Amino acid sequence: MQSFTEENYLKAIYHLTEQPDQYVQTNAIAERLQTKAASVTDMMKKLADKGLIDYVRYTGAKLTETGYQTAVGIVRKHRLWEVFLVETLNFKWDEVHDVAEELEHINSVLLIERLDEFLGFPRTDPHGDPIPDKHGKFEKRSFIKLSKLTAGSSGTVTGVSEHSTPFLKHLEKLGLTLGARIEVSEVSEFDGSVELVLNNKNINISRDVAKHILINT
Amino acid sequence: MQSFTEENYLKAIYHLTEQPDQYVQTNAIAERLQTKAASVTDMMKKLADKGLIDYVRYTGAKLTETGYQTAVGIVRKHRLWEVFLVETLNFKWDEVHDVAEELEHINSVLLIERLDEFLGFPRTDPHGDPIPDKHGKFEKRSFIKLSKLTAGSSGTVTGVSEHSTPFLKHLEKLGLTLGARIEVSEVSEFDGSVELVLNNKNINISRDVAKHILINT
DNA sequence: AGAATTTTTTAGATTTACCTAAAAAATTTA
DNA sequence: TAAATTTTTTAGGTAAATCTAAAAAATTCT
Numbered sequence: 001m002q003s004f005t006e007e008n009y010l011k012a013i014y015h016l017t018e019q020p021d022q023y024v025q026t027n028a029i030a031e032r033l034q035t036k037a038a039s040v041t042d043m044m045k046k047l048a049d050k051g052l053i054d055y056v057r058y059t060g061a062k063l064t065e066t067g068y069q070t071a072v073g074i075v076r077k078h079r080l081w082e083v084f085l086v087e088t089l090n091f092k093w094d095e096v097h098d099v100a101e102e103l104e105h106i107n108s109v110l111l112i113e114r115l116d117e118f119l120g121f122p123r124t125d126p127h128g129d130p131i132p133d134k135h136g137k138f139e140k141r142s143f144i145k146l147s148k149l150t151a152g153s154s155g156t157v158t159g160v161s162e163h164s165t166p167f168l169k170h171l172e173k174l175g176l177t178l179g180a181r182i183e184v185s186e187v188s189e190f191d192g193s194v195e196l197v198l199n200n201k202n203i204n205i206s207r208d209v210a211k212h213i214l215i216n217t
Numbered sequence: 218m219q220s221f222t223e224e225n226y227l228k229a230i231y232h233l234t235e236q237p238d239q240y241v242q243t244n245a246i247a248e249r250l251q252t253k254a255a256s257v258t259d260m261m262k263k264l265a266d267k268g269l270i271d272y273v274r275y276t277g278a279k280l281t282e283t284g285y286q287t288a289v290g291i292v293r294k295h296r297l298w299e300v301f302l303v304e305t306l307n308f309k310w311d312e313v314h315d316v317a318e319e320l321e322h323i324n325s326v327l328l329i330e331r332l333d334e335f336l337g338f339p340r341t342d343p344h345g346d347p348i349p350d351k352h353g354k355f356e357k358r359s360f361i362k363l364s365k366l367t368a369g370s371s372g373t374v375t376g377v378s379e380h381s382t383p384f385l386k387h388l389e390k391l392g393l394t395l396g397a398r399i400e401v402s403e404v405s406e407f408d409g410s411v412e413l414v415l416n417n418k419n420i421n422i423s424r425d426v427a428k429h430i431l432i433n434t
Numbered sequence: 435a436g437a438a439t440t441t442t443t444t445a446g447a448t449t450t451a452c453c454t455a456a457a458a459a460a461t462t463t464a
Numbered sequence: 465t466a467a468a469t470t471t472t473t474t475a476g477g478t479a480a481a482t483c484t485a486a487a488a489a490a491t492t493c494t
Contacts, residue, residue, distance in 0.1 A: 005481065026442055039482055041443055046480090058442055058489055089331035099325045106323075108316045114306035222451065243472055256452055258473055263450090275459055275472055440491070448483070455475090462469070 002052075004105045007074055008033060009043050010052060011104075013063055014071035023060030072136040078104035079125035079132075080115050086126040087119060093126040093177075094168035127168075128159030128178050128214065144217060146182075146194060147210035154183035159214035167212065174203055176213065219269075221322045224291050225250060226260050227269060230280055231288035240277030289353040295321035296342035296349075297332050303343040304336060310343040310394075311385035344385075345376030345395050345431065361434060363399075363411060364427035371400035376431035384429065391420055393430065 002010070012032045016024045026044070030037045048055035052067035063071060081103040085091040091099075113134065116122075123138075124130055132138040143158055157180045160171065171177065175198055185202065186195040192207030205213075219227070229249045233241045243261070247254045265272035269284035280288060298320040302308040308316075330351065333339075340355075341347055349355040360375055374397045377388065388394065392415055402419065403412040409424030422430075 003480080027440090035481090036483065037442060038444080038484080042481075085328070089328070089335055091327070091331070095327065099323070099328055102323045102325070106316070106319045108319075110308070110312065111302070111306070111316055114308070118306055220450080244470090252451090253453065254472060255454080255474085259451075277472095436494095438491100438493070441489080443486100443488070445486080446484090448481100450480085450482105451478100452480105453476100453478070456473100457475090458471100458473070460469100460471070462467100464465100464467080 002050075002070065006043070006047060006050075006052075007070070007105055009040075009047060010063065010067055010071040011074050013053065013061055014068070014075065017063070021062070023054075023056060023062050025060045029061070069136050072132050074104050076132040076134075076136070077106070077112055079129055080112060080119065080122070082125045082127070083119050083122045083131070084115060087122075092168075092172075094165045094172065096126060097163045097165070126178075127163055128157075141214075142216070143214035145211055146184075146196075146205075146213040146215050147192065147207055149184045149187075149194075149215060149217075151184050151186050153217060154181070155215040155217040156181055157213060158216040160212055161214060162212040167209070170209065171213070174205065175199060176203075176205075182215070219267075219287065223260070223264065223267075223269075224287070224322055226257075226264060227280065227284055227288040228291050230270065230278055231285070231292065234280070238279070240271075240273060240279050242277045246278070286353050289349050291321050293349040293351075293353070294323070294329055296346055297329060297336065297339070299342045299344070300336050300339045300348070301332060304339075309385075309389075311382045311389065313343060314380045314382070341376075343395075344380055345374075358431075359433070360431040362428055363401075363413075363422075363430040363432050364409065364424055366401045366404075366411075366432060366434075368401050368403050370434060371398070372432040372434035373398055374430060375433040377429055378431060379429040384426070387426065388430070391422065392416060393420075393422075399432070 009029065012029050013024050016028050016032060026037050026040045030040045033040070044053065044055045044061050047053045047061070047067070051064055052070060053061045053063055055061045078100045081100045082096045085096045085099060086093060116134070121133075122131055128141070130138045130141055141158060144155075145161075146157075149155070157176055157178055159178070160168070162168075176182070180198055183197045184194060185197055188194070192210070193204060194207070194210045195202060195204050197203075226246065229246050230241050233245050233249060243254050243257045247257045250257070261270065261272045261278050264270045264278070264284070268281055269287060270278045270280055272278045295317045298317045299313045302313045302316060303310060333351070338350075339348055345358070347355045347358055358375060361372075362378075363374075366372070374393055374395055376395070377385070379385075393399070397415055400414045401411060402414055405411070409427070410421060411424070411427045412419060412421050414420075
């Protein structure tokens, strides 16, 4: 059993891992957790001692199999709670993140299995992220960032890579919610902003917004 | 905003308070929280500084209005979560306590209001305890401990004052669940054990068990 | 390759919530 | 009421998670 803090570090490493054998850097973890590099170093030693990460000085940290399973377990809990909040308690998709950050640390296997069952074993959360099953298994979605699409290409919004309230409220206002069909009409050479067609209307979004919208083509 | 630990101290004082103006003793708090008196003294100073309790050295602690509201808020959350676990996720009444102890510290007004609404504004939890409304108001139930009943008196089981799994499983096995009609046939002069009639059957329970069963006559 | 920069670690403090042991106050007993 | 007992507090210390400042290693630049 780990403390909330340890769990948050494991989750941070999990989310920062982009390649299978990558060592995540101390600074990257520090930035994600809004803490200082020195604090991260301390925790890396602790997690390494517990066998949850491989840690190499001046290189970074990588989850061990145990650490990975722990991290995925937390992600599973987070996403199931998000589904619960939206589906059962009528939260909006921009209201769930902070509460789920707390709920994900509740420790009860029975609770999560029953919740999963109650929700009908959902495969994705309100932001389109896949939910690991009880064995930690789940398929990676295939998607492309909207910012990578070129003029003329089209697709469906299947996810977002930023879960903050302001960002999601912005998308909501534009009508860019999960399942929306879009077609890119133009990408600005100047600032990378994207013009697209949604429900027969033209809308314009900044590159920063486009980067966090995940598209299924 | 308080830490989990501070919240647990406030809740302990709340539960240990039997009379309106009573100062709860340091040792009593220590025993309830499975900690040492010295640790309690430290925390009493801290809570007093925060204006959550009145603390008098060598006398004890009493919740201030703010402290009381905080404590009742936690009790409300605890009991609503217990209802959720039993009603929605099909937990048994002996399985909910520990999980609810964790869930009660989740901080979200919206969450609790929506949960309350989803559950249909329940008035009591699975152990018969009343659930405070969002303003912290609730009626005290009137009940008498089964151990205080005399031979010949009868009533209905309306609550329990002990929430541990072994105790509740024991009651379950005997059929002494909420709503059960009982009649006391004999109280032992020797050890205070109670013989009673439940569903036309005679059962015998120890005084220790009887003390934790709450009866409505 | 050597200098400059960035990243990371170490050293030493701080805060929170604990602890033990001893002292002090309150209560009970004789 | 004085002695014995119980309760509570104080003093001093520990572990977890954090911090700042300075040192060390790695990387980038010229």
